[in-house]
Amino acid sequence: MAAEGAFGIRLERRPAPSRAMLLATPPLAVLLTVLAGAILFAAMGFDPLETLRAYFVSPLTSLYGWGELAVKATPLAIIAIGLALGFRGNVWNIGAEGQLTLGAICAGGLALAVYGHEGPWLLPLMMLAGAAGGLAYAAIPAYLRVRFNANEILTSLMLTYVAGLLLSYLVTGPWKDPEGFGFPQSRLFNPEALLPIVLDGTRMHLGAPLALCVVLAGWLVVARTLIGFQIKVVGLTPIAAGYAGFSQARIIWFTLLLSGGLAGLAGAIEVSGPIGQLQPAISPGYGFTAIIVAFLGRLHPVGVLLAALLMALSYLGGEQAQIELGLPLAVTGVFQGMLLFFLLASDFLTHYRVRRTASTPAAAG
Amino acid sequence: MRITRRRFTQGALAAAAAPAVLSFGGPARAADPLKVGFVYVGPIGDHGWSYQHNEGRLAVEAEFGDRVETSFVEKVSEGADAERVVNQLAASGHKLIFTTSFGFMNPTLKVAQRHSDVMFEHATGYKRADNLATYAARFYEGRTISGTLAGHVSETGVVGYIASFPIPEVVRGIGAFTLAARRINPDLEVRVVWVNSWYDPGKEADAAKALVDQGADVLLQHTDSPAPMQVAEERGIKAVGQASDMTRFGPSAHMTAVVNDWAPYYVERVGQVLDGSWTSTDTWGGLASGMVKMAPFNSNLPAEAIADAEQAVADIKSGARHPFDGPVRDQSGTVRIAEGERASDELLLGMDWYVEGVQGKLPG
Numbered sequence: 001m002a003a004e005g006a007f008g009i010r011l012e013r014r015p016a017p018s019r020a021m022l023l024a025t026p027p028l029a030v031l032l033t034v035l036a037g038a039i040l041f042a043a044m045g046f047d048p049l050e051t052l053r054a055y056f057v058s059p060l061t062s063l064y065g066w067g068e069l070a071v072k073a074t075p076l077a078i079i080a081i082g083l084a085l086g087f088r089g090n091v092w093n094i095g096a097e098g099q100l101t102l103g104a105i106c107a108g109g110l111a112l113a114v115y116g117h118e119g120p121w122l123l124p125l126m127m128l129a130g131a132a133g134g135l136a137y138a139a140i141p142a143y144l145r146v147r148f149n150a151n152e153i154l155t156s157l158m159l160t161y162v163a164g165l166l167l168s169y170l171v172t173g174p175w176k177d178p179e180g181f182g183f184p185q186s187r188l189f190n191p192e193a194l195l196p197i198v199l200d201g202t203r204m205h206l207g208a209p210l211a212l213c214v215v216l217a218g219w220l221v222v223a224r225t226l227i228g229f230q231i232k233v234v235g236l237t238p239i240a241a242g243y244a245g246f247s248q249a250r251i252i253w254f255t256l257l258l259s260g261g262l263a264g265l266a267g268a269i270e271v272s273g274p275i276g277q278l279q280p281a282i283s284p285g286y287g288f289t290a291i292i293v294a295f296l297g298r299l300h301p302v303g304v305l306l307a308a309l310l311m312a313l314s315y316l317g318g319e320q321a322q323i324e325l326g327l328p329l330a331v332t333g334v335f336q337g338m339l340l341f342f343l344l345a346s347d348f349l350t351h352y353r354v355r356r357t358a359s360t361p362a363a364a365g
Numbered sequence: 366m367r368i369t370r371r372r373f374t375q376g377a378l379a380a381a382a383a384p385a386v387l388s389f390g391g392p393a394r395a396a397d398p399l400k401v402g403f404v405y406v407g408p409i410g411d412h413g414w415s416y417q418h419n420e421g422r423l424a425v426e427a428e429f430g431d432r433v434e435t436s437f438v439e440k441v442s443e444g445a446d447a448e449r450v451v452n453q454l455a456a457s458g459h460k461l462i463f464t465t466s467f468g469f470m471n472p473t474l475k476v477a478q479r480h481s482d483v484m485f486e487h488a489t490g491y492k493r494a495d496n497l498a499t500y501a502a503r504f505y506e507g508r509t510i511s512g513t514l515a516g517h518v519s520e521t522g523v524v525g526y527i528a529s530f531p532i533p534e535v536v537r538g539i540g541a542f543t544l545a546a547r548r549i550n551p552d553l554e555v556r557v558v559w560v561n562s563w564y565d566p567g568k569e570a571d572a573a574k575a576l577v578d579q580g581a582d583v584l585l586q587h588t589d590s591p592a593p594m595q596v597a598e599e600r601g602i603k604a605v606g607q608a609s610d611m612t613r614f615g616p617s618a619h620m621t622a623v624v625n626d627w628a629p630y631y632v633e634r635v636g637q638v639l640d641g642s643w644t645s646t647d648t649w650g651g652l653a654s655g656m657v658k659m660a661p662f663n664s665n666l667p668a669e670a671i672a673d674a675e676q677a678v679a680d681i682k683s684g685a686r687h688p689f690d691g692p693v694r695d696q697s698g699t700v701r702i703a704e705g706e707r708a709s710d711e712l713l714l715g716m717d718w719y720v721e722g723v724q725g726k727l728p729g
């Protein structure tokens with residue numbers, strides 16, 4: 001048969017992907033993205049080296065730039081840590097954006113409620129209120145999933161839009177700034193409701209060290225706790241988990257509440273950090289970008305931290321390249337898309353190998 | 366070619382000019398082009414709001430040539446990102462920065478306080494500083510003209526209005542439109558759909574279709590994409606374009622468009638920075654100053670409608686007519702602007718009520 005000369009390709013699952021390859025693929029994907037990006041820039045008539053410099057180096061040539069990197073990476077890392085835990089256990093919380101919004105509403109609402117009577121107790125309470133808001137909001141898809149087996153991907157995603165509308169209602173209605181000429185935004189919070197700056201001359205606020213603590217806590221949960229182990233087993237082999245007596249409902253509740261709480265915390269940090277008031281747009285899609293960050297970081301807390309920094313840099317770089325070189329914004333999206341594409345492709349090839357085979361049913365079977 | 370040349374000069378500048386300006390501190394040397402930055406909320410390809418601001422930027426380049434250098438950042442979110450982008454422009458040697466959306470107000474003010482040597486211009490806001498000017502256009506004057514046309518052509522007496530956010534600027538536009546349309550047809554109703562976005566072609570198209578299904582035969586939009594115009598063309602009804610002339614998206618539907626022409630203002634302000642006469646001002650231009658223009662009236666409109674619309678343009682320009690000439694009643698029938706009076710700018714700037722004839726309740 002093979003003598004006829006017809007060949008095809010066949011995918012074969014590798015028995016055990018090597019650990020070295022698993023670790024090597026994310027940097028490899030980044031490298032391939034940079035190379036493909038350079039070719040793209042050259043094809044568009046830009047000097048590839050100059051563009052890459054504007055993209056990856058220019059944003060970090062000042063202290064302010066490093067602060068911005070931290071400001072941008074903070075919500076991404078905090079949300080992605082929670083999402084990654086859920087994804088490990090096959091719990092797909094796609095609605096972190098909505099949970100973030102609820103967190104922002106709860107924290108911001110508290111700041112407005114005590115406006116004029118603030119004290120040092122306010123900020124910790126705002127963080128707690130934000131986390132509680134996100135957690136409560138994620139409890140809805142958790143309950144629907146456990147009780148009715150409703151797909152949490154759909155329910156959590158749809159609740160995102162509900163949260164956005166609730167926020168618009170509040171800032172165009174009851175929480176509108178009385179001195180704001182009717183514009184849809186709340187008063188600016190008083191300084192007691194704002195996260196202190198931890199690096200002078202930048203916008204880097206207390207949320208950044210808080211994000212590091214979350215990463216550390218996430219790592220402890222994954223590596224050192226029973227629930228972390230259970231999540232992993234449920235994700236890898238649900239049947240084995242069932243034999244071991246691990247409750248799937250418990251995993252669903254735990255991961256959704258945790259990821260919702262963290263997304264809510266991120267929302268509280270955004271309104272009390274760089275924004276300083278409630279307004280219709282709190283997040284430029286952090287809840288969705290964090291999904292990419294979680295996968296880019298291989299669902300591992302340390303990986304998530306690095307991925308959040310890289311993703312943050314790609315946004316900063318995209319702006320910088322627009323300012324310095326007039327590079328179109330769409331290129332930023334293409335760049336991020338290529339990064340995910342190369343990562344998934346090399347991921348796939350870590351787990352499968354491509355074999356050339358005779359393309360006959362007999363050989364393929 | 367154009368991009369390549371600009372890229373070359375900008376690359377050279379990033380290396381040389383920025384530190385020079387910083388260390389000399391004083392006015393830029395004649396050889397140093399003035400760097401002017403623009404921050405847009407939408408993509409420059411929205412064919413609406415941001416597109417028109419970018420046209421203004423191109424006019425600045427055409428007017429001043431080598432004496433200026435412009436750059437822009439598009440699709441900047443109105444949240445935490447805006448402050449970084451504005452700061453980035455200020456830190457990279459831009460001496461005049463236009464931030465062209467309301468949501469950039471507080472971020473622009475914060476950056477302006479840090480960079481006292483940079484001049485800022487914020488569109489549609491109300492916070493000013495010594496180095497932060499504001500500017501906006503009286504788009505509602507254009508809505509009066511749109512209303513005049515709609516009052517003539519609507520047969521069902523129902524007009525659909527696709528609105529973005531319930532801010533005074535938009536509410537004012539709905540009011541001016543409704544007053545003008547009901548002057549021609551006192552029974553006309555205006556139905557408003559809020560899409561909570563300045564630019565979302567999908568949502569805008571859905572809203573347009575829903576309104577047409579409810580009997581609207583004229584569509585108005587205070588959102589930036591041409592999607593409602595395309596729906597109007599498909600359904601064989603009439604519509605008014607937003608921000609730029611949208612004739613090519615609906616050759617038969619397009620009655621006119623309320624065009625924002627920022628070019629003269631941008632050219633004037635850049636010129637003032639170049640000759641050192643720039644001061645922080647508050648500008649609110651309309652049809653008379655040319656900041657608001659009407660796109661050509663479609664020749665398929667009734668002659669009477671066109672004549673009335675042209676008369677309205679002339680009257681507003683001359684001051685003989687004001688879009689909010691009293692008596693103006695709100696939805697409850699209460700007189701808000703008395704007979705013989707006109708809405709003050711203060712009333713217009715804080716407008717948070719619907720005039721009589723608008724259906725539904727204003728959110729908030």
